[in-house]
Structures are given as structure tokens and as C-alpha cells.
Amino acid sequence: MTSIGIDAPRVDGPAKVTGQATYTADIVLPGMLHAKVLRSTLPHARLVRIDVSAAERELGVITLTRDDLAGIDPYYGAVLKDQPVVAIDRVLFAGDVVAVVAAESRDIAEEALDLIEVEYEALPSVGDPFAAQAPGAPILHAERNTPEVQFLDMKSVHFQADSNVCSIYHVAQGDFEAGYAAADHKFDDVYTVPTIQHGHMEPHASTAYWEPGGKLVVHTATQNPSVIRTQLAEMFSLPESMVRVIVPYLGGGYGAKTYPKLEPIVAVLSRKAKRPVSLVLTREEVFMTAVRHAASVRIRTGINNDGQIVARKVEATYDTGAYADIGPRTCKNGGYASGGPYRIEHQDLTSYCVYTNRPPSGAFRGFGVPQVCWPYESQMDDMARRLGVDPVALRRQNLIHEGDTFVTGDKLIAIGLDKCLEEVASAIGWKGIESTRPMPSDKPGFVRGIGIAVMIKSTMTPSNSAASVRLNSDGSATLLTSSVEMGQGPHTALAQIVAETIGLPLNRVTITFPDTDFTPYDQSTSSSRTIFSMGHAAQKAGLQIRDQLLEIAAKQLEASPGDLQIEEGIIAVKGSPDRSLTIPQAFRAHFGTPVGSLFGAFDFQTTGGLRPEDGKGKASAFWFLSAAGAEVEVDTRTGKIRVIKAVTVVDTGKTINPRQCWLQNEGSMLTALGSALQEEMVFDNGQPVNSSFLDYLMPSMEDYPDEFQSMLVETPHPEGPFGAKGMGEAALGPVAPAIGNAVSNALGGIRLRDLPLRPERVLDAIDAAAASGAAASGAAASGAAGAGNGGEAAR
């Protein structure tokens, strides 16, 4: 193969390094107005009165309030339509959209916000899922719409009415209670992760206008243009062909740009303004628009003296914020993956998606899984320590393998997790049980440790990706796809797949940007599904073109199609390179003149879904499998942790572009490193207080490990193009527990259960362990609240 498995240079490179790449906020349309949003100052309140007359009168701006929603369905949402374009009766979080102003300039719009009078009646608010479930808590969505499952298979999720629990997912096998009771050792811990930010460089941005013929056109920074089209078509009761969604380069998404964000606002406001309206958020507003679910996970595990894990019960409670967004599915995905990639006879897994008066939580790289991987991989090391065994060996003993049945009932295929585990152990320098002990540091007061972790994660299933390939008569080809180039490299990797499939030089293949007028349906550029799903569709579409070329050439060359090959755009009889045809010659042979188009098109639907009665069925078209290793240095005087070395291993199925996979893993590692050590959105009385990159501590190059190693394991998947599976977010999940395990090993078994591993928490844990003398026993309590923490449950 000439185009697969090579470090093809990124086709978006030149535009980006020269600063010329166009993003949504760069789009300037004639007559375009600039919008600003007036946001709620309270986390929960009744909207008594809103008066925009002064703003309109004094500054001539155009406003959008609840009074401008006639004739449309003002509610949208990925799963439940519970989020209004602008607040109607209440505001549900500090930052909720109360009104929007469009003006000739951003400055005027900003000024106009000050002239809008709003009267609130403050209501009691709930700041976490447990408070939200307490008796007497205010119900945020008492009259929530009936669940509408638009395109995701949400059957397995149980939606709750008249409660702040938005949805529940549950799956089980065996008999947890019996298995747990009979186990030699019992562990019952609560782990938490806080609300964090995606940290995409490009803020949310959307621009909309209406064509005189009634078509709505939206340029928007979204990861799923097809979904935005559907949602807007439903909002305005339009055929989907009358909504056009265009996506230029996306400056990072990480899940934050899935499902409607600003698009409903600019669509409704431009309809009123009869001019294009652009809305670009400030960083502070980005923090109010999409966040990652905070979660609290209680995990109970029974394990026998022989190292066999026999029973596990997980109750994962996710804070989905003020609106459902894709929360129910995030929580479902975290739910069934919460038992980890292990053969466990008795399992009982439940996840809760709970409304609170916080910014809406949505998709985030890892999609619900990092929240549960942190507990199960931390507890794994605690169990190994308790049993006195090598945690790598303990994992090896319990790991899932090819052909196993997952808790959801999925028959597992293309499972190379054991290889990931061996690779990571080797790369991080794992030396068996010896590695669970603190390593000396050169620097006084510092200790070092290494740790590893593994992960399993599903991909969005069922899902749909359609690709259309057109071959031009000069032998250049275009893939029409709605996949979004957001830095993860599909413009390069999909070109590699099409080039290899047809037999073209790589530089003859170009990939479109999404434009729903032209490019076909794609469920979403998320869930690391593009290479697997769109790549599959592109390969099948390319094969249709290849077959046509072979058929044409077979006639011309008087050979059978099976005896032909296509390489670098030359169709030749195998072994007889002189009996050949260029693609222009093939077009001439076919059409009579060297013009025209050959087409291939394929819509790839992954099948599956889980039954409502037992949460089982087929959860995932393929599985992400990965491992991470970390070596850390802990300053025992300050509590500061530094990652010295990080290793990630991902089973790619088949690596399309090694360099891009390395970059994906590097990104996953850095994101996870930030959330492991320092990132956390802080709220004070419902108000976010660190909504800026100055105050919110994302990792900088200072935090980059001295050494980073990315490794790729290949366990081909029969449905993946050339065997490829998705891999983009795979490395993220195990990094935090690998760091946590390294820290625990460095500290002689002290376990922290609450992320981030802030210095003061580390110091507190060291102090507590010293006080209780428990460090050596490996059962230090973290500062977290929750039942049963502290290592072995029976204690």
C-alpha cells in the first residue's frame, strides 16, 4: 500500500501555519450584524419582566427575547427538546440566555445589553446531583417534553419525569449481591471528577441568514452539521433541504461543538433582523456554554484471593447541568463501560444523568468514560496492593479478550487490549510488583512512582455516515463528506483512504468541507468515529469507482478486471505494465471524450442499540482500547505532582497515518494530564468564578512531560477501512488513573480519589496517611465525601 500507513503531510497544514485558514468567526457577509447575549446573573430564577425598548430606541438594535418566538418550536436539544432559544419562563443557570442583541458592531451590541431591563424572581437552586435529588429540591424541568429520540438509539435509557434525574441507564449480569457477598475481598469506594472545560482555542461562533427564497443558511463552528440541519429544520418546520449548514475549519471541538449551541439563536435573530447575524462568544461565555460532566462514582468490587474479580457494582452519578444536551447518552456510555475491560461474572452498572443549576454538560472527549475509568483503574491498583500482587499481572489475569461477551451482550472483536497492556508496561519500564513501590528522586523531598491503566470505550452506535466520491476525467477525485476538519486530520486521512482504494496518487484526492447543500449525511464528527465510519463509506464509494475503471479498462485492454491493477492512476494488466490506460484515456474510452464524472456513493450504517428492558444488545460498532503509563515526581513538601514521562498505547486496528495518530495521542495525554492534575471549574453560589484561561489552569508547555511516547497496536477490525478503528480519544481515559496510580506508588500506597490531584489534596492525603499510619497499607482516605471510601469495604 502506498497511501496507507504513511506519515502523509497534513493538507490543512499550509493554511494553518500561515494563519490563513478561515474559521467561522472570519466570515464576513454583506450587511452582517453582530450579536451579543444578555445572560442570567442568577443560577435559577423566574423571568418576571424583560424590557428591550430602551435598547431598541436608543441604539437602534434588533433584539431577541421570548416575545420573538412565535411560529417556531423554540425548544431544541440533542435528545430532549428542553432548551429554549432564549429563556421563556425561567433561567436555569448563571449564564443562561435571557436576550440577544444584534447591532452594526459588537461594541454597540454590548452597550445595548446594558439598556435591557430584566426583573428576576430568584428561586432556590441546586448545585450538584445529590442536592438535586434531595427531598424538596426545586424541579428544573417539571414539564419537560416527552422524550423524543431523534437519531440516537436511546431506548435503553429511562427518562424520568417530575424529578431532576433526567435519565437512568442500567445493565447487569450475574448476581452482584451474591457474588460480592462471597468474594474474599470487598472494595467500596467513591471517586469524583469535577466539571471541566474543553479548552478549544476557537470559541463557539455561528452566522446565519435567510435567503429570499426561504432557505436558512448557517455558517457555524459545529462538529455535526447534519444534526444542526435537522434541528433547525424541525425548529422552523422546514424541509432539510431548505436549511444549509456550512462548516469551515474548526478550531478544536473535543465534543463541545456537537449539537445546537448558537445556531438556534442566530437563525431566529437573523429571521427577525432580515440580515445576516453573527455571534462569536467570549471565552467567559464559552465556559457557560458547554462543559464536561462532573461525576461521583461509587464502585464496589469483590475479588478473590486468587486475583479473580468476581463482582462489581457501579453507581455513576453525572451532573448534566441545566439542560439535557447529549447528557443521557454520555451517561449511558459511561454506565456500561463503568465495569472496565474485565471479565467479571457479576456486574451491576447504573448511571444517573441529573439536572442541576449549572452550565449544560455535553459531549467531551472520552464521552463519559474517563469519569468511570478513573475509579475502576484506581481501585484496581488498590486491590493489587491489598492482594500483594503485581497490578499489571492482575489486569492481565482479568482482561477481556477476543470473542468475549461484554456486559452489554456485545461479542467483542478486534480486541488488542492485552497487547496495549504489555506495550505500556514495557515502555514505562514496569518491573512487576517492585514498581508499586516509591522510587527515589535525585531531589530531596521528592519521590517518584510509575503507574499504568487501561480502558475500554464504545463508539456511537448505531450511527450513519455517507460518502460520495467523484472522479474527474483528469484523474483527480473529490470526496464529498460532512466530516469536520477540526484539527484531527480527516482531510488527510480520508484522502489516504480514497487514494489507496481507487489507486490514485495521494495528491490527486481532495476532501470537501461540510456544506449540507452538497455533502451527504454524517451523524457527527465525534466519538472518534470518522475513520471507521466515514472511512468505511469512503472506501466503499471509492471501490465503486475502482470497479467502474476496471470494467472500462478491461474492455479496452482485453483483459478481465481481476487481472488489472490501478496504481498511481495507471490501470494496467498485472505484470504487463505496457498494457495500460491512464484515467483520462479510460474516460475517453467510456464517454467518447475525456470529460465527465464517475461516481461512487455509500451510506454506512452501523447497526446496534440496546434494549430498554435490560440495557443489552449491541452497544458499539467497535471498541476503543488503550493503555497509558505515567512516571511522576511528587514534591512531598508542596504536594505538587509533575509527570516526568507519559506513555499511551492505542489499538488503531490499522494505522492510516502514524504521525497523526501520535498527535491524537499526544492531545489525549495532555488533556487528561490537565484534568488529572489541575483543571476544575469552580462555582461560588452558582456563579462560575474561574471562567478564563488565566484562572482556569490548563496545562502549558511547562507541564509537558520530559518524555512522551505514543505507541500503536494494530488489531484489524473487519468493518474498518483497511482494518482501521477510531482512535482519536482512546488514549485519554487511562491517563488520569495511570497518573493516580503512579502517585499512589510514589507515596507508598496513598490513594487520592478526587480529581484534580491538586497539591493541597496531595498534602492532605500525605498528612492523613501519616496520622493514621495507613500509608504503608495502601488505604489512605481521600478528602472526598461518600460512602465506604478507604480501601477494603468490610473494614
Add this chain to the structure above:
Amino acid sequence: MTSIGIDAPRVDGPAKVTGQATYTADIVLPGMLHAKVLRSTLPHARLVRIDVSAAERELGVITLTRDDLAGIDPYYGAVLKDQPVVAIDRVLFAGDVVAVVAAESRDIAEEALDLIEVEYEALPSVGDPFAAQAPGAPILHAERNTPEVQFLDMKSVHFQADSNVCSIYHVAQGDFEAGYAAADHKFDDVYTVPTIQHGHMEPHASTAYWEPGGKLVVHTATQNPSVIRTQLAEMFSLPESMVRVIVPYLGGGYGAKTYPKLEPIVAVLSRKAKRPVSLVLTREEVFMTAVRHAASVRIRTGINNDGQIVARKVEATYDTGAYADIGPRTCKNGGYASGGPYRIEHQDLTSYCVYTNRPPSGAFRGFGVPQVCWPYESQMDDMARRLGVDPVALRRQNLIHEGDTFVTGDKLIAIGLDKCLEEVASAIGWKGIESTRPMPSDKPGFVRGIGIAVMIKSTMTPSNSAASVRLNSDGSATLLTSSVEMGQGPHTALAQIVAETIGLPLNRVTITFPDTDFTPYDQSTSSSRTIFSMGHAAQKAGLQIRDQLLEIAAKQLEASPGDLQIEEGIIAVKGSPDRSLTIPQAFRAHFGTPVGSLFGAFDFQTTGGLRPEDGKGKASAFWFLSAAGAEVEVDTRTGKIRVIKAVTVVDTGKTINPRQCWLQNEGSMLTALGSALQEEMVFDNGQPVNSSFLDYLMPSMEDYPDEFQSMLVETPHPEGPFGAKGMGEAALGPVAPAIGNAVSNALGGIRLRDLPLRPERVLDAIDAAAASGAAASGAAASGAAGAGNGGEAAR
């Protein structure tokens, strides 16, 4: 049928009547520069020196001259690459491109033109094809490139070297000399038409920029984006997929916007400027950019006393101006159609395409045929008058019919010309030979007359149109096509074809604008080929989707696909409307979830072409057939002609949208009325002198006939969608001879042979006839020079 044959409202209507439709000149890109062209002041000169340093220094503009052409092929052209981006060694007409300036504003660019110093060495010039062929005439393209036939079948055209004759086409059957010698009556006349202007409202406009990745993007007012892409790819040695051509609404084309015009200029200049460059022509420049071929046509016809035409020889000499453009093909098309739609045993038809020092002539609605229809239909009436027979009856006697073999060898099918003739005669009130006599007018000094004419014309053959249709899961569909909406209504009519084919409500189908990144190959939006060729492709693509829907529904409804119907988006068992499926339901049945895309794609290639040795083969995929009638009033004191009533009849094959066909016929009629009575580009010593709408007399509403009638005849064509043939330009050709015949009848047989029929020419003809007493005999000489004019040749 619910969507075919109905007056569906134009989908481009709202945008256009509200003034919001976007044309190329409306496109504003960040950092865009505005270009102006420095044009030659001489019709022929050597370019001795060009110095842009003062312009660059004093105004900071970016310039394009012959010094900026390194690394590219600077020549372009539809058939022969004989036209440079900017003049290299010589200028070939007054208005030729000498240099181009790009500046921050048009004003600065205009000012910069004055600072460019150019030194010419004047060369002798040739102003008409006969002067160009005279001994000693300067040869304009002595080192012309070898003929390159890129996508048109130009085999039958003989390209000449070292001569100003660019190309010759010849076809013959029988033995003209023998047939002519034996004929009872011989007619030998020369007819002329002058250079005229297309008169599109929107001037030529193009904007180009280069993406950092090396892709050239051009927004341009063109009728054939696929051809522009090919030409630019060749110019810059790029894969076609690295050239993107986007066409918004086009404000009229009429052929003027086929093949490269401004695109090479803005592409090369933006490459140098590294910024977008926009060039929008002034009206005066439009007159220098594309014109219709002037022609001089000698037509010799032998006819027997029984009315049988037995021999015809035509020598049509076209003035193609300074560059070939599509001239060789225009002249070829005029050439083989120059014998008219008649059964004539002996024919000898030749057309000459000749270079002169005039603006380049290119495609113009009618494509070479009005120039020859004017002679053959005028002479027809003269022959009838000579024989004393009804000219309608004479035509009826000689007309081609279904199954006849045309002079090119084409087997004629779908030939409803006889019906056109009868319809037009009836509508204009034809009363046999009585109608060849002057009719009285109420007004003293005025006479009236009626006249009719018929025409046959080919369409571009072979040619290629590809269509791709995508059905969305909500039952809305999009046709991806590179057909250009230039006012002729394809966005409406193609939607009708797709809607009818699949079985969708018309308002659920949308049509894309051309964007070669997304939309497939289409040879050209010209030659009235869109409904036939793109319509055929769209229908076939739609049928693929229909078949998929029927197959899906057949499984669901437990019926055979043949027992199902699709109407208004509902798939139902015929006769059992309760056993039905909506399209979203069909998607759900097929994909498991109601998402995704169904595809259809088809590339329709018409086959044919003419052999080089005898000019025969298959000239046309279908034939345009039409008739026109006119009633005129002539003011014998001023010579002014007014058309009182006009009638056009066109054989549409099958009428997709009657109202749009009416509008097409109305446009054809008005264009022809202008060229018949008043339009003419005037040159003084090689300089155009009436290059403005003030000086160049296009018809206004004042000239609109009191009565206009458009009639449609339907003779279905087996390859046309629902039987439809093209019809857009069909009505144009016969209008001028119908007017000429009406004038001749009004004046008792006085024949004018030179267009336009200006008042002074009419007066001169009346005076000459009075002087010679020839009016009554129907053989008045026109003022034209040329051999043998004056009715019967033997005289």
C-alpha cells in the same frame, strides 16, 4: 404527472424581485483587490515596451503584464489556445488586454492605468474576413498552436495554418453543380449580418484567490464552470480537483459567458498579489470581450417549376475576430445547418471561420444558425414569389420529416417542424398566397405585411452532463448539478424533473449552484442543452433513488416493487393507500434509524460527432425546430419598421414548464427583433464607436410587439426527460427572416438582404425598386455588396 407540464413558480423569483440575488460582482472577500484592465488603443500593433514601474511606485498597485507569466501556459482558448492572458508580443484588436492593475479600490486601479507607459508599433489591420483573406493581408496567428481538441469533437473542422482562415467546415451530398445546372430556376444571393452584442445585464465578472494549500478558487460569471476548471487546471498544471469554480446567479449569458473570459486574468493576478482579486467589466469593456459573429453568406439554390428544391450551395463566411474562442464550432454548426430544414438532393455547404482585428466572436444564442437562417428563409420567400406559389406551401412541400436523413447523415427523429409551420401560419393569420401581398394600414404612408420562417438547429454533440441526487431522510432532495441558473430557469425545471421522477412534492427538491468542488461535470449551460442533457442525467439519477425506495418499501409492505407507487413522498401499494410508508419511515426501515442519505448519480454522454473526411456522422443529439411569424408595419416615408405581432412556435418534445418556455420564446423573439431591425456594432478604423447601451440600439419596451404569441408543439424525444428536448434558443433563428419576409410582403416583394433593416436601408430599397421597377417582380436589390444578388441568378 403532478410536477411536469405545470407553471411551477420560479424558485429564483423571490431573490430576484427583492433585489437580494447575489451575483459574482456582489461577492466581497476579505482583503480583496479590485482590478482594471489597460486595453489596446490600436486594432493591430507590436507591443514594443510596457513600463508599469510608475504605477507600482506611485500608487502601490500590483500589476500584471507579459513579464508575469513565468511558470504557466499563458495561452487559453476553447478550441485553440491562441489567446494570452495579457498581450505578449502583439495586440490584435482595439480593446485587447495589455496590462491589468489590482488596487485597494477601483478608483486607484483606474488611476494607475494612466501611469502605465506603453509603446506600440502599429501594424496593418484587417477589418473583415474578405480583407483578411486578400493577398498581402497581415497574418494574425502565424504561429498558432497546433489544434487541440479538448472536449468538443472538432474532427470535422479543418484548421488552417499560415492564413487568417482559422477553420473550414464542409459537407455535401449529391452533385450540386449538376443539380443546379439542371434546375428550372436558379437563385444566387449574398446575405449579411453584422457584429452584434449579447446584451446581458450583468457584465463579465470574476474573482479569484489562492488557498494556502495551493487550490485556486474562482467565483465567476460563467456558463460553463467545468470548462473553466479544465482550462485553469491546464494553465497552472494543476489537478482539476485543485481548481474550484463557483458560480452564483448569472445575470444573463446568451453565450457570452462560455469559455474563459476574465478567469485567467484574475487567477494569474491573484497568484501574484497573494490576495483575492476581483474584476468587473464596464459596459464598454463588455463590448470588447465577446460579440456575435458577423457573417456574409452566399446562397445558391436551384428549384424546379414544381416547387421542388433540387440544389443548394452555401458559402458562409464568419468573422471570428482576433481569437478563435469557440468560433470554429460556431461556424461548423452554422455550416451544416445552412441548407435549412429541407429535403434537397444536392447540397454543398461550407463555412469559413476567419480571424480579423476585431473583438473575439464567440457563442451567441443561436450559435451560428441565425446567420444562415436569415438567407435561406429569405430566399425561400423570393423563390415562392418567383414561382407564384404560397411560401408556406412551398416550405410544406420541401420540409424534412421524421425519419429523413439530414445532410450530415443524421437520421432525424422527433421532428415536429411541420406542426410548427402549420401552427405559426394559423397564428399569424396566413391566408395563402394572398398573404404575400401588402396589407393596407389605417395610417397614411404605412403598409403592412406578414411573413413566416422556420429553422433547424443542432445541439452540442457529443456532450456530457452528470447529475447527482441525494435524498435526505426527511424526504427532501437535492440535485447536485453544475448547470448555471442564468435566468432560463433550470433551478425550477430540473426540480420539476427530479420531483416527478422520484415522486416528491416539488417544494421538497432543491438545486445547487455550481461549485466544482461539489457539483459534477457539466459540459456547458449553453446550446439549450440543460433540460435534455442535465434533465436526462437528473432523471436517471432520480430513478436510482426511486428504485431504492421501492425496494425498501416492497420489503416493508410485503409487495413487489412493481405494485408500488410514490406520490407526494408517500410510497404506497397501488390501490391500497393504507398500505404505505413515508420516506422517513423508509429510511428507518432501511438504516434502522431515520437518518442517512440515498444517492443516485448519472453521467449522460450524448454520442456523435462528424468525420473529418466528409463532415458527416451524427451532428446532433436532438434537433431544435421552430417557426416564427411576424406582422409588420412599414412607414414608407421614414423607412421605419414596427413589428405589430410576433408569433413563435417551438417543438419542445415535452413541455416541462409552459410559462418558462413562453418566457424563453419571448426572449428569443426580442433578441431577434433587435438584431433584425436595429442592432449593429459599428467600427471606425478598427475602433468600436457605439459600445454603450445608449448608442447601441437594443429593443426597449417601446419596440415590443403589440401582440406576442408563444406556442409549443410536443414531439417527444426518446432520450429527453419525459420526452423533452431543449428549446431555449430555438425561437430566435426564424424571427429575423419572418420579419424580413413580412417587410418584403408589405413592400410588394422588395427584398433587403443586410441586417439590420435600418430605416435608411428600407428607404434605399424602396427607392431602388421604384427606379428599377423591380418591386412588383419581387427582386429588389439590397444595398449589400456581393456576387449575384438580385433574385434569380441567371438574370
